[in-house]
Amino acid sequence: MSICFLSLETSKVFNQLILKHIEEVGYEGISMSSLLIFPYLQKSDKQSISTLAKELNQSRQATHKSIKKLKELDYIKLVQEKNKKEINISLTKKGNALLEEANSFIEKLQSQLTKIVGKKELEQFIENQNIIFDYLNSKLD
Template sequence: MKFKLMSTRFTMSLCFLSMETSKVFNKRILESLEESGFEGLSEALIVLFPYIYEEQIITSAKLAKKVGYSRQAMHKNIKKLVDFEYIILVSHNEKEKSIELTPKGLELINKANEYISNVEKDLSKLIGKKELDKYKETQSKIYEYLENTK
């Protein structure tokens, strides 16, 4: 007995569409960074940089919580980023070290932001600046709503 799919088209849920967009965006950012000579990166690693940059000084425990990684996974990721000289670990007390970006890490952030800016310019041409701004505003409202409701 053969089964036939009724339709290959479907409407993605808001959640699924957001996840897929984020995955594709991160993949493209990673490709751009690799083309610029940044080595040793993965999609799991590049998602850490905005949080490190935003906080400027952050502990591995706080970073793990923000991105939803286990402490063990975060420890492995941090070791890779230290080995490739994107971050350093700084002791502020005996208990914990904080993560700080190196000049190479800041250069990576700048290159990623340059790529993102170019994508935004392309999207402005594709859908219009007003629509893109409206989309970003809507995404912000959705994020705030989800973050502040239980």
């Protein structure tokens, strides 16, 4: 399996496991595409739909559709700053709770993976993934 395909499949499985877990603990209405939004909102308290769409490598329309659904489910709120056209997205209390639950689950998965491959090996894998990501990302410039 190529590194590209393996990375894609690994990411997909991680996201499926996270989605399954948050559904099991009672968070409803989250799709795979809307799940991908949460880490970006965690990174920045307020973000515009345009910026988020660029980071997700999605069209503004596709991002807006996910944002609309997350707002209806009370995971996010939209805030229009005074004298500015752009509307910013921010997590609600429910959205922050979902993110905390997902992060806790991710930590448990990482702990389980540490037991399987070893702490040093997992740390090296993460470091290598960061190096690969930075290198590939630099090719986009």
